[in-house]
Amino acid sequence: MTLSAGSTTIAGANMTGSGKIIVQSGATLTLTSAMANSGVEIELAGGTLYLGTFTHSIGTLTVSGNSTLDFASAGTAQLTAATLVVNASRTLNVTNWTRASDKFYATAFTGAARNAIGAVPMNQVTMTGYAPGFTVWQSDNEINVLLNPRLRIAKISNGGVGTFSFAFNGLSTGGDSITTAVASVQVLGASGITGTSGVAATVTETAPAGWPANPVSASCLDANGASNANGTTAFGVLVGNVLTVAAGRMIPGADITCAFTSGLNGLSGYVFDDGGAPAAGVNSGTPNDGIRNGGEAGVPGIAVSLTDCSATTYASSNTDGNGAWSLNIPGNVSAGTTVCLSAALPARQIATGASVAGTAVPDGNPTTAGGMAYTYSRASHRLSFAAPASGTATANFGSVARSTFTAASARQGVPGTSVEYPHVFTAGTTGVLTVSVTQDSPTPAMNGWTSLVFADVGCTGKYQNSATRIYPPSEAINVVQGQIYCMILRELVPAAAINANKTETTLQALLTFSNASPSLSASYTLVDTTTASKSPLELQKDVRNITTSGAFSASNQAKSGEVLEYRISYVNKTAAPMTQITLHDSIPAYTTFQSATAATPPAGLGNCTKNTPQNATPAAAVNCATAQAAGGTGEVRWTFDGVLNPSMTGEVSFRVVVD
Helix, strand or coil: EECCCEEEECCCHHCCCEEEEEEECCCCEEEEEECEEEEEEEEEEEEECCCCEEEEEEEEEHHHHHHHECCCCCCCEEEEEEEEEECCCCEEEECCCCCCCCEEEEECCCCCCCCCCCCCCCCEEEECCCCHEEECCCCCEEEECCCCEEEEEEEEEEECCCCEEEEEEECCCCEEEEEEECCCEEEEECCCECCCCCCCCEEEEECCCCCCCCCCCEEEEEHHHHCCCCCCCEEEEECCCCCEEHHHHCCCCCEEEEEEEECCCCEEECCCCCECCECCCEEECCCCCCCCCCCCCCCCEEEEECCCCCCEEEEEEECCCCCCHHHHHHHCCCCEEEEEEEEECCCEEEEEEEEECEECCCCCCCCCCCCEEEEEEECCCCCECCCCCCEEEEEEEEEECCCCCECCCEEEECCCCCEEEEEEEEEECCEEEEEEEEEEECCCCCCEEEEEEEEEECCCCCCCCCCCCCEECCCCCEEEECEEEEEEEEEECCCCCCCCCCEEEEEEEEEECCCCCCCCCCEEEEEEEEECCCCCCEEEEEEECCCCCCCECCHHHHHHHCCEEEEEEECCCCCCCEEEEEEEEEEECEEEEEEEECCCCCCCCCCEECCCCCCCCCCEEECCCCCCCCCCCCCCEEEEEEEEECCCEEEEEEEECCC
8 A cells, every 4th residue: 555645544453464555755644543463564655654642563664765753742652663674864753752651662673783872774763852863772672762871982193003992981881992093093982882871981091012001181072062061171080091981971962972192202122233243254234333234133131211311210111032122201201301212231232323213323423313303422322312292213222242352361481482372352243453562561670571463373272383473563353243363472581581580461452343433442451471480391370260150361350159260281391301290389368278180181291199288298199080078278289200291281270269
């Protein structure tokens, strides 16, 4: 049946069977009694359906044109549709409807979500006296208006983007999540979230990694504030990352949007090994330039701090396993305030330089990078700059390990001969190595002590006749990071020297860093002590700290309870065999004997016996391999019963504990 104009009345109680009634624009269908027939479909194609004061139930109610559903005005009408369909861009105006007494039900509502408001097709239905945005299809199937306040989140992230999470209390859902894709562009969260009139609500924001924990600001506006008590000004109280909307703001019909604004004023970067990352002697990056390039690796465990360039620390971070760090400039640091960013290097590291956004910032020279001016101090490994209002910057700090130069020793030499000291230099970075003797201090003063330094190809520890002399004069030696360069210091003992005459030779290794701007170098020194002795047996004594896993050198340090090991090396420097060899030494003051032994003697030297504080002479000697109890002070003596042939060498050792 199609009604095209005028008013048509039908007694609903008399409707039997099934079919569709189409009510076109200009036509009105009035039901004069209750209709209860699920086989009847009514299509409102622009017309009006008048319900009277009766209770009706039908099959499908379709709205195919902008139409009216009239509940009369008695407040006792009820309509239940098995299915409600509101076509796209069409509206249903429900008139003379009294909330709570008139009832409109739909068992199914095509395209609708229960308990949600503000979205199609619910907002295509207008209930008497209310905006369409309040229409809701409830869980009990009723088409009603939701008068509880609505609340929605909006997010603005300045200086970057990310996913921000929000936890709700006092609202219809537990939370929301918003991802910003463009910095400074607002993104709206989920709609249809409601609260309870007269009950306060809280929103707690959780920022993504790398962002400040607290937003810069957060406040709310009510879109319906012009017509209710909320007004048109912002409200809400932000404490930390929690925004509270007071109970007095959660009023019927409120349409609240709470906007959270975060600012990423972030700094990040790497502390890295600026040694050029050589492979097979060839650098993959540019060493010592303050710019991370090639395969230069990060340095973990370095503290990076943002300060007021004095005693106040604003933020700090430690580099991770890859040398990466990040921190934020706190909101309480005003834009334009001078701040300092520094990397605290351990003593084993040397600062080479820094860079911002890939631009090197030379020591002491203000440099603009990324539109900002930075000044770098190599001495403090620190960048100073004016704090920006927002945005991000990448700053990298370069450093290299200190080189090592080993090891000082003390030896004896026959007057008129030379004494050899092997030394090893391990380069901490790429550069030019020069070696020199900076001081030769004979006691007593005597001419004729002469120092020469030669390359030791193959690190043999011995002078080679074909060796290249590298001092004097000082030769420039190119080295790369990690390269080991061996050398021999030959000290000529004057022929006029007598027993106990000696000299202390200060040997310097100077490494000038390649590419450093401004120039940078590091100096390392060793002191070798040569004592004249007419004994044909040359002796060398050195010591190491066993407790700290130290290396042998001419001197060492130890604390109470630590163990020192003394080593005495011997060599026959003559052309004839030597017999009846006895070596002896004394336990140093303020130490206690622990053990004594001898390395496997050279062929022919025979058996080794020893006397120690545990079997002091005149007690019988015991084999050098015999284990003895610790304790005591006094002399340690080693005796060999064989022959030490020319150029043959060996060593003995003893250990003490510091009192």
